[in-house]
Amino acid sequence: MSHSATRLTCFAMIAAIELDIRDKILIELGHLDMEDLISAEQIKKSTDRMAKEGTTRAKNLSSLLSFLDFAESYEILQSNMNQLSQNTAQGLSNIKPYFQYIVAIRNRVAHNRPMEIDDASTLIDAAKCLIRHNSSDWPEVQSILDRLENDPSFVLGLTISLPADPDNVPQHNLPVPDFDETGFFGRQGELRRIKKAIKGAYPVVSILGDGGIGKTSIALKAAYDLLDDPKQQFDAFVWVTAKATVLTPNEIQRINGAIETSLGLIGSAAKELSGVEYIPNPVDEVLEYMENFRVLLILDNLETVLDNRLRSFLLELPIGSKVIVTSRIGLGIENPVQLSPLEPYESARLLNALARIRDVKQLKALRQDDIERLANSMQGHPAYIRWFVAGVQAGYRPEELLGNNELLLDYCMSNVYEYLSDNARATLRSMQVLQGPKNQAELAYLNDFTADEIQRSLLELITTNFTAMTSQTSGYSLDTAYELSDFSRQYLEKHHPAEASVRNLFFQRNEELRNLGIEVSAEITTSPLAPTSVYVRNAGDYHAAGLLRRAITDISNDTDAALALCTEAQKLAPGYFEGWRVEGLVRSLAQDLSGALAAYERAVELAPENAAVLFHFGDSLLNVAGEPHRALELLQGASRATSADSDISGQIAWAHFCLKDYDSTIVVSSELAKSDIAHISHQRAATTLALRAVAAAINEKIAIEDYDEAVAVLESGVDLLEHLDSRVFTDETVDRILQLHNLSEDLAEKGIGYPAKQSRIFSSRLSGVLQSDQEFSTRTLGSVVALFEDKGYGFFQCPTGKYFFHISQFLDRSDWEFLTEGDLCTFEPSQSNKGDRASGIRLLNRG
Known part of the structure; x- marks a missing residue:
């Protein structure tokens, strides 16, 4: 087993410290009885280690000490401090703060555990403290320090051999980590997540990332941590790798005998588990x-052998055993952990450590800010940083390596590109030509893909680590954008540059999309609350907005086609509220009330402060669903979210009226009717509604004989009418004035004192309003005195006589359904050879 220079340096330092400590015991404590120096437990440990090695030495103090480790030897000296020379005691005191660190580092060296980045420097610092007062007392330590100073490469000829107890951990074949040279550092969050995932319910945990990002390193670190975890659940740890190439400063070298198929990978695992060279199945x-043992199987570099056989194998894993996979390509059947590049400070730290450990003087001489600049240019890729340091060490200039990293890019990316489908490659080209983050709706438009097609393509690119995915808050929803990673862009530009015709095509599509956005934005500016206006938040919404405009156009012709376009827009831009708002409109017009309300509800969830969404949902609840309470809340929210708007104010007034809150109706309607900026159509509707509310409120007050309040309400109506220009009056306005005139006369008769007096005054003022325009003088007020529902006619009684009326003469045919004897109506009186007749009839007290 080959070891890094770092591990060998640590071994040399530990061995020297242990040798000097044993000599101190022999020289300064050798006169004491052996049983007084070494405990029975230590003697047993030493003899057991001796027996395991097959040594037949005599069991004297010297031989026993040779099989004690640092902690045990140190303990002997510490227990006999009063017997030691002053220099020895001082040396032991000096290294006391390092005791726990030395023990931990020795354990890592003796049992082939991953080294930490500061292990070698910690041991050297401890050694220097030990010899600080008198180096001649610690000759072996001084000698090793001198040799390390003059010729650090001498450690490469050493063989690690330290007395140690058997490694009481599960069976394993974990290799020496590739980060042994510098130790593992950083990425603690990802490491915790990987270990937590392995301990969790998922049978397969994958570590995904670019080539050279550090997947193998973190997998090994996680495996070694679990190996030493007393709570871990596995009986065996099996490591198998399909790594096929090695990157050097000059070339990509193929590994002889590398595993090339999934069957070969699984066969290698079978060999490790069984010890048998050839296994048929x-x-x-x-x-x-x-199934029989709890095995943690680690499959490294899986992308080189990925096929259906391997997926089938992973789907059949028995409960209790787990698999860790490292790959540049996701499997789709696992709990994935995406590995990001190192943080900038971690990159600089790695570069510094490699330069120091490899004694690359050109890099060691650089200032810290230069180191950080170099590290940043390598985008946090550990393999890039190691390759760079190795290249400088081999004699290449730093700027030459940074300027021509084609070899590295090919190593990291080439064996992934071949897995991509045609659509995924097309998506890559669009991102290559048009730089910057783009959401899936933009990418779908640029490539003329459906939502399903672009989602499949992006999934490929994410699982192969060609694209980076970022999410940013857009209102109350998240908008996900995709962008080529720096490595991907460099690789594509060098190996798959976009042709001029392809570039022109994407430029043209992008211009079309931009023009579509300008057109949609202009519409929303002109009519922000029109149901056909589609709001866009940014360029990422343009394509979805275009689909929604088509959906609105299709409403009257093909509801299913319109809904399909809404669904497509929702899939392309899941956080875009207009996709759901327009669906609500389509379903509402198609009489699908429950579907419309559900769609509007989703739109409000995505944009709870958007005036248009709140307005249209409120409008639907109020005028279709008949839920004025909730509608009023939404409409008032819309009012708060935008500047004064006649549409919103009108609907708020109508909601108050539906809730029989006539006072609020009068206030809101009157303000709108008198508004200088409201359209005349809104003024007319508001005037009519205000008068309806005044009449309804007066009737309520009369019913409870509160004539003072009734007169006060009447006054508000008269004041409004006198304030307004008659151009805002409509036929219904005139009818409502007649209704108020009738109520004022009724109040004059029923009231006593002040209410009666004021009512007569208001009656006179209302007559003046009616007489101000001759067009108002023809309408008449009458009450139903006879009604023949089955025959569709009846009679009105008014001061000028009795008038026949027929159902066909109602301005709103539905008024007939609510008509009862005693109801007040307005109409146009006329005469015929059959007598007096009424036409243009309006029911006044319908509610």
Whole structure:
């Protein structure tokens, strides 16, 4: 087994410290009885280790000490401090703060556990503290320090051999980590997640990322951590790799005998488990072992042998055993952990460590800010950083390596590109030509893909780590965008550059999309609350908005086609509220009330403060579903979310009226009727509604004989009418004035004192309003005195006589359904050879 220079350096330092400590025991404590120096437990440990090695030495102090480790030897000296020389005691005191660190590092060296980044420097610091006062007392330590200073490569000729107890862990074949040189550091969050996932319910955990991102390293670190975890559940740890190439500064070297098929990979695992060289059916053999024993199987570099046989194997894993996979390509059947590049400070730290450990003087001489600049240019890829340091060490100039990293890109990306479908490659080309993050709706438009097609393509690109996925908050929803990673872009530009015709095609499609966005934005500016106007938040909504405009166009011709376009828009932009708002409109017009309300509800969830969404949902609840309470809340929310708007105010007033809150109706309607900026159609509707509310409120007050309040309400109606220009009056306005005139006369008769007096005054003022325009003088007020429902006619009684009426003469035919004897109506009186007749009839007290 080959070891890194770091591990060998640590071994040399530990061995020197242990040798000097044993000599101190022999020289300064050798006169004491052996049983007083070494405990019975230590003697047993030493003899057991001696027996395991097959040594037949005499059991004297010297031979026993040779099989004690650092902690045991140190303990002997510490227990006899009063017998030691001053220099020895001082040296022991100096390294006391390092005791726990030395023990931990020795354990990592002796049992082939992953080294930490500071292990070698910690041991050297401890050694220097030990010899600080008198180096001649610690000759072996001084000698090793000198040799490390003059010729650090001497450690490469050493063989690690330290007295140690058997490694009481499950059977394993874990290799020496590839990060042994520098130790493992950083990525603690991902490491915790991997270990948690392995301990969880998922049988397969994959570690995904670009080539050279550090997947193998973190998989090994997780496996070694679990190996030493007293709570771990596995009986065996099996490591198998399909790594086929090695990157050097000069070339990509193929590994002789590398596994090239999934069957070969599983066969290698079977060999490790059984110890048998050839097994006819390795899949069944491994599954049987994994059923009878709890095995953690680690499959490294899986993308080189990925096929259906391997997927089938992973789907058949028995309960209790687990598999860790490292791959550049996701399997789709696992719990994936995506490995991101190192943080900038971690990259700089790795570069520094490699330069120091390999003694690359050109890099060691750089300032820290230069180191950080170099590290940042390598985008957090450990393999890139190691390759770069190895290249400088081999004599290449740093700028030459950074300027021509084609070899590295080919190593990291080439064996992944071949897995991509034609659609995925087309999506890559669009991202290559048009830089910057784009959501799936934009990419679908650029490539003329459906939502399903672009989603399949993006899934391929994500699982192969060609694209980076980012999410940003857009209102109350998340909008996901996709962008080529730096490595991917560099690889594509060097190996798969886009042709001029392809570039022009994407530029043209992008311009079309931009023009569509300008057109949609202009519509929303002109009519922000029109149901046919589609709001866009940014360029990512343009394509979905275009589909929704088509859906609105199709409403009257083909509801199913319109709904299909809404669904497509929703799939392309799941967080885009207009997809659901327009669906609500389509379903509402198709009389699918429950479906419309569900769609509007989803739109409000995505955009709870968007005025248009709140308005249209409120409008549907109020005028279709008949839920004025909830409708009023939504409409008032819409009002708060935008500047004064006549449509919203009108619907708020109508909601108050439906709730029989006539006072609020009068206030809101009157403000809208008198507004200088409201359209005249909104003013007319508001005026009529205000008068309806005044009449309804007066009737309520009369019913409870509260004539003072009735007169006060009447006054508000008269004041409004006198304030308004008669151009805002409609036929219904005139009818409502007649109704108020009739109520004022009724109040004058029923009231006493002030109410009666004021009612007569208001009656006179209302007459003045009616007389201000001759068009108002023809309408008449009458009450139903006879009604023949089965025959569809009846009679009105008014001061000028009795008038016949027929159902066909109602302005709103549905008024007939509510008509009862005693109801007040307005109409146009006329005469015929059969007598007086009424036409243009309006029921006034319908509610």
